[in-house]
Amino acid sequence: MPLDTSFVVVALWVSLTGLSWAEGYGICNWDRMRVNTIRDKVYIDGGVLWQNVPLPTGGDTQTRDVDAAANLYYLNFSSTFDTTKTNLTALFGTISKTGGAAGNRAPEYHDGAMFANEGELILYGGALDETDSSSEPHDDETMRYERYQYGPQRDSWSPAVYDGELDNDVTRYITSGAGVSAPSENLGFYFSGLHAENWGPVYDGFVNETSDRLITVDMSSMGDGTWSNRTLPGEIQNRINAEAVWIPVSTSGALVIIGGVTDLATAGDRLNDDQKKRSSATSPSFMQTVPVYDIAADKWYLQNTTGETPPMLTQFCSVYASAKDQSSHNIYIYGGFDGLDASNARTDDVYVLSLPSFTWVKLLSGDAAHARSTHRCVKAYPDQMWVVGGVKIAPTDCLDDIISVFNLNTGKFQNTYDPTKYSEYKVPDMVTAQIGGDSSGGATKTAPKSWTNASLADVFSSKYTKTIPTSWPYQPADTNAPVISEVPNKGSSGFPSWAGGIIGAVLGVALLAGAFVFWCLRQRRKNRQAPPPAKSVISDRRSRIMGWVVGVPKSGDTTMDDRTVFDGDVDESKIDPSDATTGASPEAMSEPVHEMPDRSTVLPVELPTTYNNNPLPVPNPPGSPALSSTAGSQTGYVSPMCPATPEPVESEFAGRPAHHRHYSSFSSSDAFPIADVLHGENTERNPHRQTGVSDISEMSVSSEGTRVNHTSETTEETRS
Ligand SMILES: *[C@@H]1O[C@H](CO)[C@@H](O)[C@H](O)[C@H]1NC(C)=O
Numbered sequence: 252m253p254l255d256t257s258f259v260v261v262a263l264w265v266s267l268t269g270l271s272w273a274e275g276y277g278i279c280n281w282d283r284m285r286v287n288t289i290r291d292k293v294y295i296d297g298g299v300l301w302q303n304v305p306l307p308t309g310g311d312t313q314t315r316d317v318d319a320a321a322n323l324y325y326l327n328f329s330s331t332f333d334t335t336k337t338n339l340t341a342l343f344g345t346i347s348k349t350g351g352a353a354g355n356r357a358p359e360y361h362d363g364a365m366f367a368n369e370g371e372l373i374l375y376g377g378a379l380d381e382t383d384s385s386s387e388p389h390d391d392e393t394m395r396y397e398r399y400q401y402g403p404q405r406d407s408w409s410p411a412v413y414d415g416e417l418d419n420d421v422t423r424y425i426t427s428g429a430g431v432s433a434p435s436e437n438l439g440f441y442f443s444g445l446h447a448e449n450w451g452p453v454y455d456g457f458v459n460e461t462s463d464r465l466i467t468v469d470m471s472s473m474g475d476g477t478w479s480n481r482t483l484p485g486e487i488q489n490r491i492n493a494e495a496v497w498i499p500v501s502t503s504g505a506l507v508i509i510g511g512v513t514d515l516a517t518a519g520d521r522l523n524d525d526q527k528k529r530s531s532a533t534s535p536s537f538m539q540t541v542p543v544y545d546i547a548a549d550k551w552y553l554q555n556t557t558g559e560t561p562p563m564l565t566q567f568c569s570v571y572a573s574a575k576d577q578s579s580h581n582i583y584i585y586g587g588f589d590g591l592d593a594s595n596a597r598t599d600d601v602y603v604l605s606l607p608s609f610t611w612v613k614l615l616s617g618d619a620a621h622a623r624s625t626h627r628c629v630k631a632y633p634d635q636m637w638v639v640g641g642v643k644i645a646p647t648d649c650l651d652d653i654i655s656v657f658n659l660n661t662g663k664f665q666n667t668y669d670p671t672k673y674s675e676y677k678v679p680d681m682v683t684a685q686i687g688g689d690s691s692g693g694a695t696k697t698a699p700k701s702w703t704n705a706s707l708a709d710v711f712s713s714k715y716t717k718t719i720p721t722s723w724p725y726q727p728a729d730t731n732a733p734v735i736s737e738v739p740n741k742g743s744s745g746f747p748s749w750a751g752g753i754i755g756a757v758l759g760v761a762l763l764a765g766a767f768v769f770w771c772l773r774q775r776r777k778n779r780q781a782p783p784p785a786k787s788v789i790s791d792r793r794s795r796i797m798g799w800v801v802g803v804p805k806s807g808d809t810t811m812d813d814r815t816v817f818d819g820d821v822d823e824s825k826i827d828p829s830d831a832t833t834g835a836s837p838e839a840m841s842e843p844v845h846e847m848p849d850r851s852t853v854l855p856v857e858l859p860t861t862y863n864n865n866p867l868p869v870p871n872p873p874g875s876p877a878l879s880s881t882a883g884s885q886t887g888y889v890s891p892m893c894p895a896t897p898e899p900v901e902s903e904f905a906g907r908p909a910h911h912r913h914y915s916s917f918s919s920s921d922a923f924p925i926a927d928v929l930h931g932e933n934t935e936r937n938p939h940r941q942t943g944v945s946d947i948s949e950m951s952v953s954s955e956g957t958r959v960n961h962t963s964e965t966t967e968e969t970r971s
Pocket residue numbers: 275276277338339340341734735737738739914923925928929
């Protein structure tokens with residue numbers, strides 16, 4: 252049996268090396284960055300970025316990327332990728348904010364907001380690490396990236412990162428609020444959040460007061476935002492890391508404030524009992540009763556919701572989607588946690604708050620292994636949301652997919668994103684089941700159980716008439732998505748080169764499945780020839796599967812009840828050693844025990860850890876046979892033995908992508924600073940740039956094939 256032994260050994264090897272939590276080299280996780288979109292790109296700034304880097308000695312390690320602060324990053328909606336195969340890190344492009352070094356001009360802000368319209372983005376607020384405060388930006392200093400010119404024509408303009416100034420005494424000293432932009436209104440909002448004592452400088456770990464402010468910026472004049480700082484009405488409670496969602500109703504739209512907590516635990520700052528008590532008592536109400544702000548009228552309302560209300564959440568994300576006929580506006584929220592303890596479990600659930608019925612629907616019960624917080628969500632297409640960044644819990648816990656794609660129509664995550672594949676927005680069935688109508692609208696429930704104020708009903712009944720700008724469909728980028736097969740193979744000794752390119756969970760599963768099928772076939776063949784066993788018990792539940800595996804005669808065969816079948820659980824303790832000597836199927840009894848992974852050597856799925864041992868009820872894969880009672884309490888770490896789990900682990904689960912990418916930890920020994928390998932966004936550098944512009948604001952760290960056609964970019968610059 253040399254052939255299949257080596258096959259199994261390789262399969263085991265792959266699965267074992269995949270266990271090291273070694274994600275591909277590249278971004279491990281990204282905590283509290285600021286994210287927004289301008290037309291066909293997503294921009295990402297600040298936050299704490301951890302990279303997974305190879306060690307010269309083999310293996311990998313996670314390191315904080317402090318150089319990231321010097322750059323504004325972006326992703327292209329034109330990219331095509333598969334979250335299980337593509338090297339997602341390679342999809343990020345960079346724009347230098349400082350002309351090279353990080354440092355005082357562009358320190359690393361955590362949290363805060365990125366406000367954007369169709370032409371520019373402004374970076375606002377956020378906490379700094381406590382460093383030398385004398386060299387920090389002034390209290391009114393910001394940065395902005397001007398991408399497409401609008402307003403009065405300016406000569407000698409080029410897309411660049413510019414320094415900016417806040418006005419009207421607004422400072423940058425605020426963080427952990429709920430930021431949102433309304434591009435069609437040229438407005439940005441920052442709701443509540445945290446500030447330091449006396450509104451002084453904001454450092455991580457030194458902000459302990461919640462804000463009762465709504466900070467706004469009017470971006471109608473390019474490069475010259477007009478800021479305001481207004482006090483919230485007393486009945487609107489302060490909260491930390493809520494989500495603000497702008498929805499198109501009435502004259503200028505409305506903000507809906509969802510979730511957030513009164514007290515937020517961080518790794519460095521635990522909550523005391525009083526804080527925990529207060530948050531547990533109050534924060535859940537931030538989901539039950541939501542503030543609504545009528546922008547044009549400058550009026551706040553509190554409206555009660557009904558339905559499957561989510562638990563208290565902070566550091567989650569949101570997007571909205573409107574039914575074709577505007578009969579419902581559906582807010583999707585994803586991820587986050589309760590904020591009570593920094594090590595508490597993150598969620599992977601998706602809820603929808605459907606307006607104007609103010610009905611909550613739990614759209615997806617997620618997979619604990621995919622859960623995250625401090626990520627951000629943006630809409631790529633009417634039917635698709637990108638989840639960017641975030642963390643699991645510890646900085647060294649790498650996310651499997653630094654970009655996830657969620658389908659708003661089906662309510663499921665999908666593995667692939669292809670700019671040529673999209674659809675209009677369709678209200679999910681689970682939502683129409685509550686609000687009436689069908690996928691294109693026609694909601695029959697168009698009011699909450701009771702309006703708190705008839706004026707709020709008017710806000711929702713008057714239509715928003717301005718055009719909401721969109722930039723889709725996107726042309727597919729010419730460059731191919733970088734796949735894992737491009738893993739450099741240096742330093743790997745003895746590892747077959749054919750396998751270097753196809754390492755990963757998918758392959759691990761495939762190999763094991765293949766090996767097992769091979770083994771099964773062999774057993775089947777052998778057992779067909781083998782004499783029937785003397786006596787044994789059969790497990791009814793698995794008789795069919797095991798019958799196939801070991802060559803049991805078809806049901807109805809009278810000898811069946813006398814057949815030996817080992818329990819599909821492959822629990823060694825359950826194998827009666829005497830069976831092995833009955834001649835029943837010696838190899839069926841011995842080989843799997845020795846050659847297949849046991850329960851402590853699981854497939855490349857996640858190992859249980861402190862944060863991911865939450866045995867969320869997981870539906871059985873559709874069409875799969877019922878699992879045994881032990882396997883039924885699935886936790887996601889199921890042995891891939893075919894008797895117990897005939898389907899590859901989790902690949903079918905509720906449409907969930909097999910998002911466990913695993914690369915060889917032996918395949919590379921060179922560390923690449925991210926800035927050296929990321930693509931630059933190429934736009935012509937204007938030699939006559941006006942003063943005040945960052946020196947090299949559009950550093951072209953380009954790789955071939957990504958050069959943007961200059962004319963096509965400049966034709967878009969002037970907008971009325
Ligand atoms: C992914 O891409 C990044 C950036 O291009 C690169 O540094 C890294 O080595 C790549 N990782 C793999 C596994 O190919």
